[in-house]
Amino acid sequence: MRVLLASFKKNIRLEENKHQTCLIKLPEDFSFLSKTDMVPLGFSELIPVSLFYPIIFRTLYLDGETELVPFAIISVRGTPFYLNPDGRLKIEALPFLSKIYPFGLLYEKGEFFVVVEEKSLVKENGFLEHSSSNEKYELLFEKNGEETAFIQKIKTHLTAFVKDWFLAREFGKELFKAKCLKPVNITAETPFGKVKYKNVFLGDIEGLQSMQPEKLYYFNVKGYLPVLYAVFLSIRNFDLLKIIAKEIRFERSKQESPVLSQPLTQNEKFFLSNAFNPEIS
Amino acid sequence: MFAPYYAFKKPEILDEERHRRVKVKLPSNFAFLKNVETVPIGFSEILPLTMYYPVMIGSFRERFFPFVIMGIKNQNVYVNEEGGMKVPAVPKACELYPFFVIKEGEEGEESWSVILDMSTACRDDEECEDGKEIFDDFGEPTEFFREIKGKLTQLALDFEKAIEFCEYLKDKKIIASINLEVSCKYGTSRLKNVYIADVEKLKNIKPEVLYYLNTQGYLSVLYAMYFSARNFKLFDLI
Numbered sequence: 474m475r476v477l478l479a480s481f482k483k484n485i486r487l488e489e490n491k492h493q494t495c496l497i498k499l500p501e502d503f504s505f506l507s508k509t510d511m512v513p514l515g516f517s518e519l520i521p522v523s524l525f526y527p528i529i530f531r532t533l534y535l536d537g538e539t540e541l542v543p544f545a546i547i548s549v550r551g552t553p554f555y556l557n558p559d560g561r562l563k564i565e566a567l568p569f570l571s572k573i574y575p576f577g578l579l580y581e582k583g584e585f586f587v588v589v590e591e592k593s594l595v596k597e598n599g600f601l602e603h604s605s606s607n608e609k610y611e612l613l614f615e616k617n618g619e620e621t622a623f624i625q626k627i628k629t630h631l632t633a634f635v636k637d638w639f640l641a642r643e644f645g646k647e648l649f650k651a652k653c654l655k656p657v658n659i660t661a662e663t664p665f666g667k668v669k670y671k672n673v674f675l676g677d678i679e680g681l682q683s684m685q686p687e688k689l690y691y692f693n694v695k696g697y698l699p700v701l702y703a704v705f706l707s708i709r710n711f712d713l714l715k716i717i718a719k720e721i722r723f724e725r726s727k728q729e730s731p732v733l734s735q736p737l738t739q740n741e742k743f744f745l746s747n748a749f750n751p752e753i754s
Numbered sequence: 755m756f757a758p759y760y761a762f763k764k765p766e767i768l769d770e771e772r773h774r775r776v777k778v779k780l781p782s783n784f785a786f787l788k789n790v791e792t793v794p795i796g797f798s799e800i801l802p803l804t805m806y807y808p809v810m811i812g813s814f815r816e817r818f819f820p821f822v823i824m825g826i827k828n829q830n831v832y833v834n835e836e837g838g839m840k841v842p843a844v845p846k847a848c849e850l851y852p853f854f855v856i857k858e859g860e861e862g863e864e865s866w867s868v869i870l871d872m873s874t875a876c877r878d879d880e881e882c883e884d885g886k887e888i889f890d891d892f893g894e895p896t897e898f899f900r901e902i903k904g905k906l907t908q909l910a911l912d913f914e915k916a917i918e919f920c921e922y923l924k925d926k927k928i929i930a931s932i933n934l935e936v937s938c939k940y941g942t943s944r945l946k947n948v949y950i951a952d953v954e955k956l957k958n959i960k961p962e963v964l965y966y967l968n969t970q971g972y973l974s975v976l977y978a979m980y981f982s983a984r985n986f987k988l989f990d991l992i
Contacts, residue, residue, distance in 0.1 A: 520981075524981060524984040525984070563991055564991075681968070682969065686964075686965045689961075689964060693956070693964055703981055709805050712842075717992065
């Protein structure tokens with residue numbers, strides 16, 4: 474199975490012989506975040522990203538088995554969560570793969586390939602002389618075919634991400650084995666519209682609370698516990714959108730929480746506030 | 755313990771004799787919170803409130819309790835100009851204003867008392883058309899006040915549970931005192947001697963303590979409080 478690890482969809486593999494004379498156009502702002510709704514995450518970024526973005530686990534068929542891999546939901550129906558009209562972000566936190574746009578990785582048959590967003594590649598051919606002063610371009614290869622310092626730096630970052638992504642996959646596997654993840658269908662009401670996420674996995678707090686002491690201890694020593702809680706609490710960030718996207722006035726008489734349409738356990742009700750309607754599948 | 759928070763301009767312990775002819779005017783919005791920076795909260799409120807507010811642990815007369823930070827520099831960032839709340843969650847203590855509960859007495863013999871902000875009260879002989887009576891002519895609580903008292907009792911029980919939670923964390927040295935500098939569009943303010951989870955210590959905690967924290971539901975609350983520090987960012991965003 475091919476898995477795209479990127480903050481965009483239309484990608485092209487970077488190849489020296491094909492792209493030796495190409496330039497890459499760098500983004501002028503963060504409006505590119507509208508290109509994809511979800512971005513895969515590395516383990517080390519789960520906590521910082523979870524503070525502002527909802528994180529879910531999705532099933533991917535990788536290396537001969539089905540795995541649960543974490544993704545940050547960064548936009549809904551092409552509307553990025555924290556984007557100002559001027560293209561800037563309201564917050565600093567951003568998944569690594571969005572920070573490194575227009576680069577990404579393609580994972581295929583156990584190998585990683587550097588990809589770029591198709592539209593960002595331009596032929597050199599004196600192009601720079603005609604481009605506007607605001608646009609920023611970088612060369613990918615030197616005339617002798619060697620990689621530029623710029624692309625080498627990008628590759629170093631991507632290599633570090635690969636390691637981090639493997640850690641995230643291991644985390645997903647361990648959580649599932651320990652019954653700390655459960656399948657749900659999510660319907661989230663956001664200021665940008667209603668959106669459904671089917672067959673995704675969320676942290677199962679019931680499962681965690683009934684975990685055997687030795688497993689709990691192992692999770693703690695391994696540094697998994699804070700990450701697990703951060704990820705689980707992150708689903709509440711759908712609610713955050715409502716107040717950041719549009720300031721809502723809540724009258725004293727209207728303080729009651731909206732009613733959840735699906736039955737939830739007491740713990741889940743306690744945790745999940747009124748962010749969305751999970752249906753246990 | 756649990757001194758009334760800043761909204762109380764003229765707090766008095768409620769007394770059936772002294773306040774028999776008193777009527778109270780309930781606020782129509784949350785404008786009374788506009789200068790309030792911190793409010794103590796009960797245990798059951800911690801998780802839902804960590805969604806929107808920074809929640810930390812404070813100490814008062816050697817007792818530890820959780821509280822929400824609603825603003826700095828005498829400005830509550832969660833109240834808008836019309837007196838509405840910008841977020842859909844409010845501490846229970848604020849919903850019950852102008853009433854509150856405090857714990858007083860010698861150690862070991864403490865008890866909870868109801869207090870009232872007399873700045874919202876008026877006497878029978880004054881013009882007080884829309885005020886609600888607290889006690890009837892016989893000194894018995896009115897139906898209105900009985901309902902409030904029930905909620906205040908629940909709040910006091912929840913405060914007790916919150917104190918127990920914080921004392922346990924303090925006893926096991928899972929929380930650590932920090933001085934915090936908060937900078938936002940309203941200015942910069944220093945919070946001294948507030949307590950948050952000591953994540954490094956938590957990682958090396960004894961298995962039996964960890965198990966207890968988990969089965970009591972303390973672990974999730976502790977981490978939710980720790981991560982609630984991100985809500986300082988909301989001071990600039992809402």
